Every structure is written in structure tokens, then in C-alpha cells.
Amino acid sequence: MSTFIQQAKEHLQNSGGRMTSQRRLILQTIESFTGHPTAEEIYNRARQMDANLNLSTVYRTLRWMEENEMINSRQFKDDRRQARFDPTSRADHHHFQCEVCGKIIEFEAEQAEQIKQQFENAYEGRVNSISVFLYGICPDCES
Amino acid sequence: MSTFIQQAKEHLQNSGGRMTSQRRLILQTIESFTGHPTAEEIYNRARQMDANLNLSTVYRTLRWMEENEMINSRQFKDDRRQARFDPTSRADHHHFQCEVCGKIIEFEAEQAEQIKQQFENAYEGRVNSISVFLYGICPDCES
């Protein structure tokens, strides 16, 4: 079974929630994306399977998934209004966005861990998450 | 003269723009903040000096300043709708936000430069800016 549906069922058991056909569809649809879809992109793809699905349901599910740490919501400079989403299950990664074509490239950076540690030592606070955003020109647009 | 007004005049000369009383006021007001005000916060403070100032003018000025790299716009998880602004003149810094009280702490991190270099080497792209966001619990809320 898909990771999401597995995870979702656990959360639902702990909270008296219910697995509905809409949730199942939305979970599967998000998993089918490799990039960072918006709510609307998820909605459009999911609607191909169930024409009655409503955009509100997508938003509600997305928020619920975020609260349960199944996905992260990200905002990029090129469209500050719309949020984009990616599964937390993907290896810890950060984002580069091309300022010309908008493409998003994911990358890993061990230094992020150091930054976190360093902050915790300096401030005695606790850091739960770290995200690094790079903006610039991608290889394709550079040449 | 304030740094902003200086900078602004240069940009205006190069583009045939004009220095208006509203712009001067908005520039000074932004400079008067130490933190990361929203457009509305800037508007409210500036309006104490000029009750006729319009929120649209604040937004237009903010966007113009961002295009001319006088300020950065930042979005934090606790309120994804509203943008927050800080002067680019402040030393290169990154942000921690407390998930409990919302407080923002600025910090510096030399590792950011390494992350940038590493990305440029790996992808042959050009990185123009980097920002690191940490989320967690601040010292005050931790205890």
C-alpha cells in the first residue's frame, strides 16, 4: 500500500477520523507528482479520476496532511500567493529556483545540520526544521 | 541623509522617476523598524505622519524597492498570506521563527556560502541569493 495511505490510516485511527474515497484519491494523486505541485494542480489531476471532487476538499486534505506532517508547504518567490507541496517522506532536501524559467531543483546539504546545531548552541532554543532556498539562474537558462 | 533616501535617489535618477513626499515617508518609516514589518504595519506607522497616505502607495513603493533591491520580502510559515520586509542593507542574515510565539530571530551562518558554492559546482548554475529558515521553539517558550 502507498506510504501516504498507510500513514494516513494511522493518523485517522488516533483521532477518530475517517478514510474517504476523496482522501484516498488525493493522497494517491499527490504521490504521483515528482515535483512541487500547487493545490490546483493536484485538484486538476485528481479530478480526472473523480469529476465531482471539490477544490475545498483538496485544500482541507492538504492542510490536514500538513498538520500531520505528511507534506510540507513551500512558497517560492516567483509566486508568493500560491503554496506548493512536497511529501515529507522525500529525503531531507532544499530548493533552488531559477529566476528566469521558474524551474525548481532539489539538492541536499549537510551544512544545514551544522547551521541548526550552531543556532541551538547559540540560543538554547530547539530547532525542528530547516529549509534553504537558493535563487539564481539554472544551467539551461545560463547558457 | 538616510541610506534609503540616498539609494532611492540614485535609482530615480537612472530611471526618470520622482521623489515624492509619500515615498520619502515610506522609506523613512521602513528604516524605523528593527524587525520584519508587514505592508500594513508600515502603512499604519507611516499614516501617523500623513493621514492621507494610501495603502496602495505603500504596496507600490514596496514592490519598487524590492525590484531595486533595497528590501527583501520574506514569508514565514505562521502567516503565509502576508509578506514581511527587511532592508537589504542589513548584514547578510537568516531567520529563525518560533512556532509558539512567532518571534523572529536573525542569525548569521557562514555555511550558507558553502552551500551556495557547492550548488554552483554541482549544477553549473549561478546562485544570486540564499536564505535559510529555521523553525522551532525559542529560548523564552522553551523554558
Place this chain on the structure above:
DNA sequence: ATAATTGCAAAAGCTTTGCAATTGG
């Protein structure tokens, strides 16, 4: 003089919400 900028009001655009109808456990 005249082009840039402002104020005002309206629109845009993403996201949330109230509520009656539906549905999963």
C-alpha cells in the same frame, strides 16, 4: 508642460468557512 505618481474603489486570486446533505465505521 507633461510624464510620473497618487488616491480611490474595484478587481483579482488563493484559501477558508458555514451549512445542509452525505457517508464511513
Place this chain on the structure above:
DNA sequence: CCAATTGCAAAGCTTTTGCAATTAT
């Protein structure tokens, strides 16, 4: 059964925009 969830339509909120009036140069 009955509480959780959905669909629908309307509202909410931040930000943008069109346009006539104003103003800097």
C-alpha cells in the same frame, strides 16, 4: 446511528490595477 466529511456557494484577506486628479521636475 451519528459524528466526520463533503460539496457548494459565499466570504476573507492580502495584493494588484484602472483611471482621473495631482504633482515633481
